[in-house]
Amino acid sequence: MKDEVISRDDRVANLKGMGCSRKRVEDARFTQGKGNYVDDIKLDGMLFGDFVRSPYAHARIKGINAEEALKIPGVLAVLTAEDLAPLGLHWMPTLAGDKQMVLADGKVLFQGQEVAFVVAEDRYAAADGIELVEVDYEELPVIVDPFESLKSDVVLREDLDPNADGAHGPRKHPNHIFTWEAGDKEPTEEVIANADIVAEESMYYHRTHPCPLETCGSVALMDKVNGKLTLWGTFQAPHAIRTIVSLISGIEEHNIRVISPDIGGGFGNKVGAYPGYVCSVVASIVTGRPVKWIEDRMDNLMTTAFARDYWMKGKISATKEGKITGLQCHVTADHGGFDACADPTKFPAGFMNICTGSYDIPTAYLEVDGVYTNKAPGGVSYRCSFRVTEAVYFIERMIEVLAIKLNMDSAELRRINFIKKEQFPYKAALGWEYDSGDYHTAWDKALKTVDYDGLRAEQAQRVEDFKAGKTRKLMGIGLSFFTEIVGAGPVKNCDILGLGMFDSCEIRIHPTGSAIARLGTISQGQGHATTFAQILASEIGLPADSITIEEGDTDTAPYGLGTYGSRSTPVAGAATAMAGRKIRAKAQMIAAYLLEVHDNDVEFDVDRFVVKGAPERFKTMKEIAFAAYNQAIPGLEPGLEAVSYYDPPNMTYPFGAYVCVMDIDVDTGVPEIRRFYALDDCGTRINPMIIEGQVHGGLTEALAVALGQEIAYDDMGNCKTGTLMDFFLPTAWEVPNYETDFTVTPSPHHPIGAKGVGESPHVGGVPCFSNAVQDAFRPFGNTHTNMPHDHWRIWKTANGLGLHD
Amino acid sequence: MIPAAFEYYRPQDMAGVLAILGEHGDDARVMAGGHSLIPMMKLRMADVPHLIDLQDVGGMSDIVVGADEIRIGAMVTQADIIDNTELRSAAPILREAALQIADPQVRYMGTVGGNVASGDPGNDMPGLMQCLNTRFTLIGADGEREVDAREFYEAAYMTTREDDEVLTAVIIPTPAGGYAYEKQKRKIGDYATAAAAVQIIKDGDTCTSAAIAMTNLSDTPIYSEAAGAALVGTSVDDAALAAATAAMLNDIDPSEDNRGPIAFKKHVAAVILRRAITRAWSRA
CATH class of the missing domain: 3.30.465.10 (Uridine Diphospho-n-acetylenolpyruvylglucosamine Reductase; domain 3)
Structure with a gap:
């Protein structure tokens, strides 16, 4: 047989399975402009809807007059809260257990809030209509500071009973949302009170925004003949959106089809539900025509979900030798006008309780207070698992602050406090059970590769040269070691609006040995069609190139909770492997029948089943697939299909060690990144090329956040960063060359040992860039300055330390 | 980001342009590359009922x-x-x-x-x-x-x-002598936090002429005659640099924005000018 001359290595290579840097199958269409995004959808008779938005951050609405707007040719309708109220759709539930106005119901709570929805023949008429809708506002006192909010007599959310509990327990003030605790308060306070050394720091993790290149949008088509609603949109969780739409609209779920087409980046921005989605649906119901809504860039930056905005206060205690004994953290979380965080329901502060980081800290306590202010709602996880960037930034800054207090090198302080390899699975003080890790090996490899001691010597020389007037540039060495917590998650403790956070895969093998697999996730650029086919190729022995991966259509894909929090590989990837194993189990029976041996006498080998001890006797998976459809096999149903719903037993805990070397011009505040080294351990590596791309992308977004990207408001609640002129998106010019590296510590509970990687570089990158800036000023007395480290804030640090005198 | 409706004109010669301008006065604007005007129109910050595209006029591309x-x-x-x-x-x-x-x-x-x-x-x-x-x-x-x-x-x-x-x-x-255009910006595509244009003439070790202008540090560009004068007759030593930057700081009037507060902008303006003069002098 021709097949026999192919070596086993070649057969493995032909599959393009796990471990292969297979080129992304998506890129052919993306690089040729053949993607199909929401705004590419054009339907016969399609209308366009857009919002009248509030110019004020806090105001009462005394009246809305649409008379002039309706005179514009092409403007068909102007919807207000009054129109939606009879349908019960003027408010909608948020993923965080709060509710949010779809259209302003008597007042507005943030600048840019949706006030009325203008429906027109095209987007141009809609824009002209928006200009002519007259809204009578009465300005109210604006609160942009969460601490002030908790003291203010001004009640932001008049719709809530001030004496009633919120979704997460008692509220302390009408503008307070929740208090959430983890760990043990008194023991932690006692440890810290009696410790040799205590370091304290307050830090603000500023508000920023995921800013995907494609903004949010939807197209709704209510077919009044068959009663079916089709909703295309920028949804990171299409099934969850279907269920929410059904619950709030009363349309039966089987009559709703939600489709996420190609999505141009999500980064958390497309997890939640937005007023635009609801309004496009209502407008389609009202007009009987398809209705499109697409944000422009200002809408996206100013109104759809922001990230971060955490005021963190920490205490960390240690022995004189530097062994950490306790950690305490209090967070004041600014959620804006509505609590529209996208977290698992039981975790209103996400997984902030991973803030003990990569360290063996015996006692810890975390308390988070959520607060309403006159800012846009949100609080999504921007390229990270739920609030993990905040947690890792907190602990990686506290480590640096403690190192200063101890007068110790922070690399060494990390080393002596890392959780040891033999301690895994490790139960952390704040509740999580870390699955696996080998931190010391990763750390040593990182420090050795960058010649850490050499860098420190160079830095010391630079400080001497600076003091001698020979240079005006300081050198900073940024370190970070992070542990992510991804793959939400076990249904026992992770749900969104009651939907367990499992995920799914359904596989059909075609008679000729190719296949289609559908998943409950949805790629937004991660390359799922490439990597999931690779998992299957290795599991079922058919070439990845013969496997189509399809996601995003709720009529065809099995139910899943979508893609965010690096959950696709840990959860849907596991479901894929498990479904593949079901296929393989049936294939084994078919092979045994064809080879006329007992089931147990054949074994799987790359792309075939062979008779044990007689490798020349085999059936390839291709042959088995055909047999599944053309042979009557006693005791077996025809066909070769499988479905798996995977409820992960635990989260996965990817980790990594990053080093950044930076030069800082003290006079202009301009930082220059000289070197960035990133070692990532994401367990089993499916596609090294895609991992490298993910690391580059995550680091670039980390650079952005650390060095300038922010959503800033003035005292009147005006958003000052509503365009890409002021909102920092780095270009190739600002981005350094990244050196990537890895170790492999498989997850012990994941079917293929993979942990997820897309968000790690962001989580680890932000503190690494920030630590580099702060480290440059450490020899001159700096302990902490807040991000973003843009030119003027770096300059201000230098100025404050007297370096311009 | 949709502009208000406007009439679009594409005249073939300057007479045609001037005729439309004459008819509509300040309701008409000419457009060359459009990279300043179109964003303003899309933000509805510029109201241009009559937009005259100069692409076909000719004679202005040499x-x-x-x-x-x-x-x-x-x-x-x-x-x-x-x-x-x-x-x-x-x-x-x-x-x-x-x-x-x-x-x-x-x-x-x-x-x-x-x-x-x-x-x-x-x-x-x-x-x-x-x-x-x-x-x-x-x-x-x-x-x-x-x-x-x-x-x-x-x-x-x-x-x-x-x-x-x-x-x-x-x-x-035609400029003579050494030159430099020095600009600090937050990222590619950004306007200047501070920028300095310097053209300088050197005779032996002495500066005989210097022209200095600053960008984005007032509501207009700032030609600082005094800053240039501070260099003339000197060897562009530290004292001259200090005098020139002091004179320049006297002429600019920056305002606070997302690039930073006034004190920062003034400091950076001085640094940028010093660097521009030093580079121009080295090329003179």
Whole structure:
């Protein structure tokens, strides 16, 4: 047989399975402009809807007059809260257990809030209509500071009973949302009170925004003949959106089809539900025509979900030798006008309780207070698992602050406090059970590769040269070691609006040995069609190139909770492997029948089943697939299909060690990144090329956040960063060359040992860039300055330390 | 980001342009590359009921390098400036500045005329033209006239150009000596946090002439005559640099924005000018 001359290595290579840097199958269409995004959808008779938005951050609405707007040719309708109220759709539930106005119901709570929805023949008429809708506002006192909010007599959310509990327990003030605790308060306070050394720091993790290149949008088509609603949109969780739409609209779920087409980046921005989605649906119901809504860039930056905005206060205690004994953290979380965080329901502060980081800290306590202010709602996880960037930034800054207090090198302080390899699975003080890790090996490899001691010597020389007037540039060495917590998650403790956070895969093998697999996730650029086919190729022995991966259509894909929090590989990837194993189990029976041996006498080998001890006797998976459809096999149903719903037993805990070397011009505040080294351990590596791309992308977004990207408001609640002129998106010019590296510590509970990687570089990158800036000023007395480290804030640090005198 | 409705005109000659301007007055605006005007229209910050596209008018796309003067047509793009080899040797500061404007895509569209005429204080060319003592040629119903770049700018988006005039060319006395265009910005595509244009002549060890202009540090470009004067007759030593930057700081009037507070901008303006003078002097 021709097949026999192919070596086993070649057969493995032909599959393009796990471990292969297979080129992304998506890129052919993306690089040729053949993607199909929401705004590419054009339907016969399609209308366009857009919002009248509030110019004020806090105001009462005394009246809305649409008379002039309706005179514009092409403007068909102007919807207000009054129109939606009879349908019960003027408010909608948020993923965080709060509710949010779809259209302003008597007042507005943030600048840019949706006030009325203008429906027109095209987007141009809609824009002209928006200009002519007259809204009578009465300005109210604006609160942009969460601490002030908790003291203010001004009640932001008049719709809530001030004496009633919120979704997460008692509220302390009408503008307070929740208090959430983890760990043990008194023991932690006692440890810290009696410790040799205590370091304290307050830090603000500023508000920023995921800013995907494609903004949010939807197209709704209510077919009044068959009663079916089709909703295309920028949804990171299409099934969850279907269920929410059904619950709030009363349309039966089987009559709703939600489709996420190609999505141009999500980064958390497309997890939640937005007023635009609801309004496009209502407008389609009202007009009987398809209705499109697409944000422009200002809408996206100013109104759809922001990230971060955490005021963190920490205490960390240690022995004189530097062994950490306790950690305490209090967070004041600014959620804006509505609590529209996208977290698992039981975790209103996400997984902030991973803030003990990569360290063996015996006692810890975390308390988070959520607060309403006159800012846009949100609080999504921007390229990270739920609030993990905040947690890792907190602990990686506290480590640096403690190192200063101890007068110790922070690399060494990390080393002596890392959780040891033999301690895994490790139960952390704040509740999580870390699955696996080998931190010391990763750390040593990182420090050795960058010649850490050499860098420190160079830095010391630079400080001497600076003091001698020979240079005006300081050198900073940024370190970070992070542990992510991804793959939400076990249904026992992770749900969104009651939907367990499992995920799914359904596989059909075609008679000729190719296949289609559908998943409950949805790629937004991660390359799922490439990597999931690779998992299957290795599991079922058919070439990845013969496997189509399809996601995003709720009529065809099995139910899943979508893609965010690096959950696709840990959860849907596991479901894929498990479904593949079901296929393989049936294939084994078919092979045994064809080879006329007992089931147990054949074994799987790359792309075939062979008779044990007689490798020349085999059936390839291709042959088995055909047999599944053309042979009557006693005791077996025809066909070769499988479905798996995977409820992960635990989260996965990817980790990594990053080093950044930076030069800082003290006079202009301009930082220059000289070197960035990133070692990532994401367990089993499916596609090294895609991992490298993910690391580059995550680091670039980390650079952005650390060095300038922010959503800033003035005292009147005006958003000052509503365009890409002021909102920092780095270009190739600002981005350094990244050196990537890895170790492999498989997850012990994941079917293929993979942990997820897309968000790690962001989580680890932000503190690494920030630590580099702060480290440059450490020899001159700096302990902490807040991000973003843009030119003027770096300059201000230098100025404050007297370096311009 | 949808502009209000407007009439679009694409006349074939200047007479056609002037006729439309004459008819509609300040309701009409001419457009070259559109990179200043169109974003303003999309934000509905500029109301332009009649938009006149200059693409087909002709005669404004030449770069003529003469013995004493360089004439650059208003429709010459930043990319044209970067690519022109004659210009590169005659007035290298133009290329150095153009390379720091926006990004390649914008530079293929953005023109010299649009950049200097729109009056946006963030634009780089106005300060540069003031440094080079450029004259702007304007044409209107009553014929052509010339205005000194140093006299052209009144306030943000306000210039001495009349509503019915079109800026057709810039005339630059061929610069001599050393040059530098130094710009600090937050990222590619950004306007300057501070920028300085310096042209300087050296005779032996002495500076005999210096022209200095600053960008985005007031609501107009700032030609600082005093800063230049502070260098003349010196060897551009530390004292002269300090005197020049002090004089410049006296002339600028920056305001706070997302790039930073006033104190920062002043500090950076001084640093940038010092670097620009030092580099120009090294090339003189």
